[in-house]
Structure formats: structure tokens, C-alpha cells
Amino acid sequence: MVKKTESFEGLFKEIQKAVEDLEQNKLSVDNAMEKYQEAIKKIATARKIIDKMETKISEISVKQ
Amino acid sequence: MSEIIDRIPTFSVSQYVGFINNLTAAVPVLVEGEISNFRDIPGRNFCYFDIKDKNAVAKCFQGFWHSKKVALENGATVKIFGNPTLQKNGSLVIDVREVFLIGDGALRKQYQELKERLEKEGLFGLEFKKEIPIFPISIGLIAGKNSSAYHDVVTEISERWGNVEIFFHGVKVQGINARKEIVQAIRYFNRRQTVDVLIVARGGGSMEDLQAFDSEDVVREIFASKIPTISAIGHEDHWTLADFVADVRAKTPTKAAQIAVPDRDEISDKLDFFSTRVKGLVQAKLSEAKINVNTLNDKLRTKIEDKLARIRQDIKFQQESLTVIVKKNIEDKRNRLENLCKMLGALNPESILKRGYGVVQKKGKRITDIDEVKVGDEISVRLQNGEIRSKIQEVRSI
Numbered sequence: 001m002v003k004k005t006e007s008f009e010g011l012f013k014e015i016q017k018a019v020e021d022l023e024q025n026k027l028s029v030d031n032a033m034e035k036y037q038e039a040i041k042k043i044a045t046a047r048k049i050i051d052k053m054e055t056k057i058s059e060i061s062v063k064q
Numbered sequence: 065m066s067e068i069i070d071r072i073p074t075f076s077v078s079q080y081v082g083f084i085n086n087l088t089a090a091v092p093v094l095v096e097g098e099i100s101n102f103r104d105i106p107g108r109n110f111c112y113f114d115i116k117d118k119n120a121v122a123k124c125f126q127g128f129w130h131s132k133k134v135a136l137e138n139g140a141t142v143k144i145f146g147n148p149t150l151q152k153n154g155s156l157v158i159d160v161r162e163v164f165l166i167g168d169g170a171l172r173k174q175y176q177e178l179k180e181r182l183e184k185e186g187l188f189g190l191e192f193k194k195e196i197p198i199f200p201i202s203i204g205l206i207a208g209k210n211s212s213a214y215h216d217v218v219t220e221i222s223e224r225w226g227n228v229e230i231f232f233h234g235v236k237v238q239g240i241n242a243r244k245e246i247v248q249a250i251r252y253f254n255r256r257q258t259v260d261v262l263i264v265a266r267g268g269g270s271m272e273d274l275q276a277f278d279s280e281d282v283v284r285e286i287f288a289s290k291i292p293t294i295s296a297i298g299h300e301d302h303w304t305l306a307d308f309v310a311d312v313r314a315k316t317p318t319k320a321a322q323i324a325v326p327d328r329d330e331i332s333d334k335l336d337f338f339s340t341r342v343k344g345l346v347q348a349k350l351s352e353a354k355i356n357v358n359t360l361n362d363k364l365r366t367k368i369e370d371k372l373a374r375i376r377q378d379i380k381f382q383q384e385s386l387t388v389i390v391k392k393n394i395e396d397k398r399n400r401l402e403n404l405c406k407m408l409g410a411l412n413p414e415s416i417l418k419r420g421y422g423v424v425q426k427k428g429k430r431i432t433d434i435d436e437v438k439v440g441d442e443i444s445v446r447l448q449n450g451e452i453r454s455k456i457q458e459v460r461s462i
Contacts, residue, residue, distance in 0.1 A: 008227060009199035012331075015338050022345040029353045036346040043339050050332055053226035057218060060233045060252065 008049050015042050081150050088148040094240075095122060095158065096143045096166065102136055111136065115144060115158070125149075126160040134163045134279075135174045141167045145240050162240055164275055171271040175278050179305055182280070187287045188308045194292040196312055196323060200260035202229040203324055204253040204291065206246060209234035213265040213296070213317040220321035225328055231259055237266040242276035250285045250293075261324050262289065264306060265296040265317040277304035286310055296320035417448035434459050 018039035022032060075083060097115040104111045110127045113136060124144060126136075136142070146160040165171045182188065203221065207214040214232065221228060233252060235245040246264070253259055264286070266277070276282060277297045283305045286293050295310035296317045307313040314320035409415060413423065423446040424431040431437055437456055445452040 007199065007201060009197070009201075012199065015335070019338055019341055019345070022342055022349070025345075025349070027349075029349060032346055032349045036342050039342045040339065043335050046335055047332070049227065050328055050335075053328065055218070055222040055226050056229040058229065058231050060231055 008046065011042055011046050011049070015039055015046065018042070078152075081152060084150040088150070092145060092147050092161075093158065094143055094145050097122070097141070099136055099140045099142055100138050102138050113138075115142070123155060123157045124160050125157045126163065134165065135170075135177060136163065140165060140170045142170075162243075164239075164272065166272050168271055171275065171278075175271070175305065178278065178280060178283075179308070182283060182305065182309070187283065192287070194311045196292045196294065197260050198326060200228055200324060202231060202259045204259035204262040205230055205232045205265070206235055206249045206253075206262065207232070207265045207317070208237040211237070212267050213237075216317040217263055217265055217296075217321045220318045221325050224322060225325035228325060236276075238269065238273045238276060243279045243281050246276055246282050247285045250282075250289055253291055254289050257290070259291060262291045262293040263296065263317075263320045263324055264293060264310070265320055266298070267317070268299045274298050274302075274304050277306040279305075282306055283309045294320045294323055414448065417446070422447045422452075434461055 018035050021027060021035055022039075027035060095115055097117045100114045100116055100121075102111065102113040110125065113124050113126075114121050115124050116122070124146070126146075143164040143166050144158060144160045145162040145164070146158045149157050149159045151157055165174055186192075205214065205217055207217065214234075218230060218232075221230060231253070233249040235249050236242040237246070250262065250264070253262055264277075266274075271278070274297060277295075286295070286306055286309045292311045294312045294314055295304070295307045296314040296319060297304045297306055303313065312323055314323055417423070424443055425446065426437060426441055426443045431443065437443065437459060439456050439459060441456045443454055443456060445454065
């Protein structure tokens with residue numbers, strides 16, 4: 001499988017996890033604020049990625 | 065004429081056979097006709113058959129027949145691809161490389177038999193289906209070069225998502241070598257492991273056109289693929305065997321692209337939802353914290369006030385108790401004092417004198433015993449209002 005570093009998928013999952021953690025309501029106020037700020041930053045990053053997305057096409061030439 | 069003949073080389077028979085076969089090797093043929101006289105040699109992996117039409121018959125030989133997995137039987141209408149070969153015994157035989165069933169009847173029968181066999185083997189089982197990743201970074205596309213399927217997939221992916229690299233492996237999608245090229249393309253991607261998902265796509269066509277995707281080789285190759293595979297082959301309502309074995313079957317190439325990548329607008333909406341949600345959750349958390357602090361504050365105040373009230377109560381009680389005790393103490397002491405006074409009063413010599421008693425003294429010393437005096441002694445007797453001096457005339461004990 002392709003190595004995923006800093007991938008959109010990773011970012012999206014982190015945002016989902018942050019929402020789930022906040023929904024469980026087990027965090028202290030300080031931790032909740034920290035989680036919120038992280039989530040907002042990640043959402044902004046994800047939006048930037050979406051805005052810049054472009055498809056690249058490579059044709060494979062294989063001797064038959 | 066003789067000059068022409070002189071220029072023609074002379075062959076031995078063997079050389080002649082070789083010469084003819086060299087010529088025919090460069091000129092493969094496609095022949096359509098009906099199979100007859102089919103003979104499968106037991107224990108050997110080849111077969112013989114004739115291909116015929118109304119007016120002629122040609123002999124055919126196919127090596128590695130069992131591995132081709134095309135059901136050959138007398139009466140089937142086929143198209144064969146191969147090279148005419150002159151055998152050493154002088155017979156001309158078509159060395160068959162590929163056989164294509166034609167006519168829906170034969171194709172359907174082969175399709176059905178193969179489907180049942182592969183299904184029984186478990187190749188279409190749900191337990192083998194792999195999940196398609198939600199956010200693939202790269203996609204392998206196997207389709208015909210410049211085909212509608214290729215354009216549909218690429219266009220849809222670009223418009224719908226965009227954040228992906230497509231590796232396109234062009235293949236023949238029908239006819240000769242189609243099966244082989246599709247198998248090789250799937251193997252290529254699996255060997256290199258450079259893509260997150262594979263799409264195998266082609267547009268609609270007849271059963272004959274789609275034969276490669278009904279072949280056992282292609283089906284087994286898709287089954288063996290470690291990369292999740294989406295198939296989008298043929299018509300919406302017709303499933304090729306490749307569609308059954310793929311991890312997901314799409315009705316069209318466009319639909320395959322929609323399955324392979326998410327929709328940019330949907331994901332953007334999801335991010336908006338997340339943003340609103342986390343803000344709401346944190347605000348709720350802060351409100352809850354504020355309420356908790358206020359509640360604690362109220363509880364603390366109440367506890368402290370209760371405590372102070374109890375302390376005041378205690379102090380008051382203690383004060384009252386102390387007052388009572390002190391009063392009692394004073395009363396007791398007063399009573400004692402009075403009693404002492406009374407006792408003292410009782411012991412006051414003057415009060416004794418008042419009761420008629422006197423104090424007898426001799427030469428200033430008080431006499432309490434008759435042995436202290438004798439007859440003739442002068443004594444004084446102190447009474448309450450004065451003193452009597454006298455002389456003792458008699459001493460008598462009682």
C-alpha cells in the first residue's frame with residue numbers, strides 16, 4: 001500500500017477523533033479547550049488541501 | 065520459363081515444410097466456424113478438432129487446452145486465432161492460440177458453467193471482499209486507451225475529488241490478447257504496490273465483446289489481487305464474472321470513480337459540520353464548567369454559613385451554660401459563706417456568754433479543769449456584760 005504521511009485521510013481521522021473525544025465529555029476544561037483548538041487548526045489545514053487539490057495522471061508503458 | 069525455374073531454390077521435403085511454416089508464422093489467421101470432431105486426448109493437455117462451414121473444413125490443434133478454460137464442444141460456433149502449420153505428415157493444421165466463443169447461446173452456457181464452478185469454489189464469497197479506502201492517494205486504472213471508460217473515470221475523479229494520482233495501464237478490452245493484457249496489468253500493479261485501489265473498466269458490449277472479463281484467468285487474477293478492486297464492465301444490468309469477484313462492482317465507469325474517491329463538496333460540508341460541532345461542544349463544556357463552579361460556590365457558602373450558625377449556636381449554648389455554672393458557683397459559695405458565718409457565729413464566745421455561760425480565769429489564764437484550782441484561789445468569771453471576782457470555797461467533781 002502507498003505510504004501515507006501527512007495524508008488527508010490521516011488529518012480527517014484526527015478531526016473525527018477530536019469530535020468524538022469532545023462528545024464523550026470526559027475531558028477536563030483545559031484539555032477540551034486544547035482539543036478544540038487543535039481540531040480547528042486541522043479543519044483549516046484540511047480546507048486548504050481541498051482548495052488546492054489536483055489530479056495527476058501517469059500512463060504506464062509496459063512491453064507486452 | 066526455364067530461366068524462372070532455374071532461379072527457384074530446391075528444397076528437401078523437410079525444408080519445404082519449414083519454409084511454409086516460416087511463411088505462415090508471420091501471418092496469423094482468424095477463422096470463424098463450427099466445431100466438429102472434437103477430441104480431448106486423455107492425460108494430455110491438448111486437443112484436436114475441426115472447424116467447418118457449409119463448404120469446407122479445416123483441422124485444428126490446441127496445446128495447453130485445459131489452461132485456456134474455454135469450453136469446446138461439437139456444434140459450438142467459435143472464432144479461432146492461430147497460425148496455419150504444415151505438419152510433417154503433410155496435413156495443414158491451424159495451431160490455435162486463442163478460441164473465442166461466439167453466439168450468445170454458447171457464451172451464456174460457458175458463462176453459467178464457469179460461474180457455478182467458481183462460486184462453488186468460493187471466489188465470490190463476501191468474506192474475501194476488501195474495503196475500498198475512503199481517501200486513496202493513488203488509483204490504478206485498467207481500461208482501453210482513449211476509451212470512453214478511461215475518459216469517464218478520469219473526468220469524474222478530477223471533478224469530484226482531485227487529490228489523487230491516477231496510474232493508467234492501457235489494455236485491450238476485447239479480442240485477441242485482451243485476457244492476457246488485463247491479467248498482466250493487474251499483476252503489474254500488485255507487484256509494485258504503488259496504488260491504493262484498482263479500477264477495471266470498459267464500456268458496454270455484447271457477451272462476445274466482454275469475453276475477456278468472463279475468463280477464468282482474469283477472474284482468478286482479480287481474486288488474487290491484494291489491492292482492493294472496483295469493476296465497471298459492460299452494461300448496468302449485466303454482471304461479468306469479473307464483476308462478481310471484484311471487491312465492489314460499479315454499474316458504470318463514472319460510478320466506479322464515485323466509489324473510488326469521495327466528493328469534495330460533501331467532505332467540505334463535513335468539515336463545516338465538524339467545525340460547528342466542536343465549537344458547540346466546547347461552549348457547552350464551558351457553560352457546564354461555569355454552572356459547576358457556581359454550584360460549588362453556592363454549596364460552599366451554604367456549608368460555611370451552616371458551620372458559622374452551628375458555631376454561634378454552640379457559643380450561645382456555652383455562654384448560657386457558663387452563666388448558669390457561674391451563678392451556681394457564686395450561690396454555692398455564698399451559701400458556704402453564710403454557713404461559715406453561722407458556724408462562726410455559733411463559735412463566737414460572746415454568743416456563748418449570752419447564753420449564760422461564763423469564762424473562768426485565774427491570774428489571766430482560762431480555767432477549764434477543776435484540777436487547775438484549789439480552795440482559796442482567786443478567780444474571775446467573765447460574763448456577757450462584765451466580770452465577777454471571787455475566791456474558791458469548794459471544789460467538787462461531778
